[in-house]
Amino acid sequence: MAPPTSSSVTLNINGEKHPLSVDHRTTLLDALRERLDLTGTKKGCDQGQCGACTVLVDGRRTVSCLQLAVASDGREITTVEGLADGDRLHPVQQAFLDLDGFQCGYCTPGQICSAVAVIEEHAAGWPSAVTGDVRPEAGPPPLTPEEIRERMSGNLCRCSAYVQIVEAVARAAAEHRGETERAVA
């Protein structure tokens, strides 16, 4: 008997469980777009070079074109469709909208998912290639434009809205810090 070419998985996307039989060749990106009609996640290159398909898998940035759907079974996946709180946009989405951090909009879901994770990674103290003091006790470096640019560089924007994206990420990060401080106080 020929070995099976598909498997049953449960994709946990934006808090909702989707049982699915998937072709073993199907990427997480194609499962989202072609099987679940979640087309917010974009296919720009299908080979991990552009970042348009960035989603959060267990809270971490992942290019969904390089992850097979069968390898995503049971993991918590957040796509751009899962960021807003009902009609209330996520602060990163609102900042992109207000500051025009996009043009054609095709890289935008990936940029936004990436930015959400960048803000978390930075707050958690993760250094980047441009961080001056990388000792754990140094704490998070200031989230300067240079830090944002370095951390966002896996997401190409050919319309080149980079300047406005960096402004948007900075604003959303400042709001996030404000909220965190209020929560701590």
Place this chain on the structure above:
Amino acid sequence: MTTATTGAVGTAHTRVEGRDKVTGAARYAGEIPFAGLVHGWLVLSTVARGRILSVETGPVLGMPGVLTVLHHGNAPRLDTDYVGMLGVPPDPTAAVFQNDRVPHAGWPVALVVAETPEQAREAAEALVVTYEREPHDIELFAGRPDAYAADGHMPAVTEKGDLEAELAACAHVVDVEYTTPEEHHAMMEPHAATALWDGGRLEVVDSNQGATWVADELARMFSLDASAVRVRSEHIGGGFGSKGLRAHQVSAVMAATALQRPVRVVLTRRQMFSLTGYRSPTVQRVRLGAGPDGRLRALEHRSLNQTSTVWEFVEPSAGVARVMYDADAHRTSNEVVRLDVPSPTWMRGPGEAPGSFALEAAFDELAERCGIDPVELRLRNDPERGPVSGLPFAGRNLAACFREGARRFGWADRDPRPGTRREGRWLLGTGTAAASFPSGALPSTAAVTAEADGTYTVRIAAADIGTGARTALTLVAADALRVAPDRVRVRIGDSDFGPAGIAGGSMGTRSWAWAVTAAAEELRGRLVPGGAVPPEGITVRSDTTAALGALAQKERHSFGAQFAEVAVDVATGEVRVRRMLGVFAAGRIVNPLTARGQLVGGMTWGISMALHEEAVRDRAFGGLYGADLAGYHVATHADVPTVEADWVDDPDPDDPVGIKGIGEVGIVGAAAAVANAVWHATGVRHRNLPIRPDRVLRAGGTGV
């Protein structure tokens, strides 16, 4: 309800479709579901020149889910003997499977259609095609004997005065060759189309820069009545000149016709590099001669580009000199040579982008020779009338751009000597260049409807490829109707809305705004204040063909002044742009928020062109090395510093809204400003783009 609000044009508005784009709700061409949808996957040639001997469809047709394989042996014949809306015949690369010839590497030879994308891809990759291989010729260099002068959209050659005599008499002469490499649009959304037959009509859901343009091409190619073809293209993930009629739409229509099912064809990133056009490499020679005061007496600009053996495309790089500078002896020419390469096409700033690199870099060299500040040299050579046409300018506020830009950039404090500023391992320099791009408009139709509920609907086959056109047209319509923008709904991207110009040549918003204004103003005149609107609404249509035909002949262009500061790493040769400023005179700015994005985006393309972009063709197999986004570098976040764009007041008095166009002028001159800054930093001229680290190190100058 709001009443009589005017003045939306000129104020900042976020994009009307912005919420859909930041939430992922906006659906692009490959994302609209259809019942019974099947998937096509193109197969491209692996040889650079030759003939197809066989397409071994048998084994592939037996693979799971495979429905058909289309190729030159079974595809329907197409009509390619026509001239389309843009005044050119179709590129045969799009008219797929018509014969057994292979004119370049990556030529479409077959389409495999299957139930799922995975099945189609596997079958396409398994399809065996055999070829009779012929030697190929892909090398572009100056002095090719088979190069010929070609018109494109402008005369191939312009000439006045005795060039050699003037050059011989000049105190200062610059005679230099510049090259620019093959560059690709690389928009983020790959070309995608779904074709289906619905009630005797062909429907194509596509991603393109002009729905009526593509519909018209498909109708002609498939010999269909124009009314039998509908093309929709609501959201477009970037275009930059590449999204016209391509192999994906044509092959999808063929397959939908054969299978009588909806067929979607999406190009892969790699396929885009040979199927969707690119900017040809150029070899340019510039000769400038000036008197002791820096005033030009002689100007020659010659450009050579490559095209394919199946389609002639002229990258008119010498055209920029016909607008920018005058001289007693003035000669420009555009030449092409046919090679075994894919067809090039329009790419953001066609002609002007590479042409301004050569001309504006040469101007910087002339400034150095003359000992005159580069800004001052340009001001001294700012012509009153079109240097070649003799026509008056419809506004040429270039001097105002330079004065304002120089003030804001801090140009007055610049030490003109090169190679004298160092900060640690970095050499620092600043550079400037001028920018221009033609301001045009294409005939367009629009319909504006007063709805019974007091709102207005605009219908126009416009394309918002990221320019913000949908939002701009909302503001334009609101002002023409004298209502608030929130009462106006603009629907675009549907060929059923009637003929309209394309999103290209910086002409989109101007063309469409003209048509929308005409219809909206007439509608406003028809509405009786306080009168009831019938349930079906009141609709007025416009057509700008006659108005555009009556427009006075003038030199109509947007202009700009570019400034850049760079740092050059003496150890690695890496060039980093530290800041850029562009000040533009580009007509009335409809929406400052999105206009800034257009101009800054263009300038960022200039950084990318100066430092990163280069598609390298392999001599042995005739295709590209690394035809993907890892091999073809475009600027990303870390490459892009503070880039500022601003503008001076410059409305075009002959345009109903005052628009000139802003989509392309931002890239023009930007690469030259960067290159000139690299010279200022290092004392070495870089005349070949991109300015790669290895070139910087080999050229020397970093040991200062």
